[in-house]
Amino acid sequence: MVFGTFAILHPGHLSFFYEAKNHGDKLIVVIARDMTVRKIKGSFPKLDESARREIVRALKIVDKAVLGDKFDWYKIILKYKPDVICLGYDQVVPENFSEELRKRGVAAKIIRLKSFKPKKYKSSKILSK
Numbered sequence: 188m189v190f191g192t193f194a195i196l197h198p199g200h201l202s203f204f205y206e207a208k209n210h211g212d213k214l215i216v217v218i219a220r221d222m223t224v225r226k227i228k229g230s231f232p233k234l235d236e237s238a239r240r241e242i243v244r245a246l247k248i249v250d251k252a253v254l255g256d257k258f259d260w261y262k263i264i265l266k267y268k269p270d271v272i273c274l275g276y277d278q279v280v281p282e283n284f285s286e287e288l289r290k291r292g293v294a295a296k297i298i299r300l301k302s303f304k305p306k307k308y309k310s311s312k313i314l315s316k
Contacts, residue, residue: 188215188269188295190255190278192224195240196246199302202253204248206300207273213250215267216243220257261291269295276302 191209193200193216208214218240224232232239235280236254256262264272272288272295274280281287285297 188264188267188271189215189273189275190217190219190260191234191275192219192228193223193243194234196242201246201248203273203275203300204246207271207298208248210271210273210298211269214248215251215253215269216249216265217253217255217260218243220255222257223260225254230308261287264288264293264295265291267294271296271298273298273300275300 189203191200193292194309197213204214205218218236219227221236224230234242240252242255243249253263274297276299288295288297
């Protein structure tokens, strides 16, 4: 399982998906809700959550593309109970993320993935041009 906004898909995201898929049998991509993106990034994404989900869903590497929960992002993890959660090199999660998952009955391995040309392929840089 991976998480992201995916406001614009670029080679860095594709690398992220392929690397994550190497750690499991199936790849579930959780797309951030529009309101979540606004809270985190300060503005709404150019494409709405449904459009972003459809674009991600169309990729052959992705087995399932789902929208995150509007209020509790742990709910989607509880629904699918992944064996592995892969995080991007720059994704911020609560300090007690692993502990909170265990408390909720999810024994997922957490893997921090490496970046792929972050100076070139970073959504915020691409969108600001």
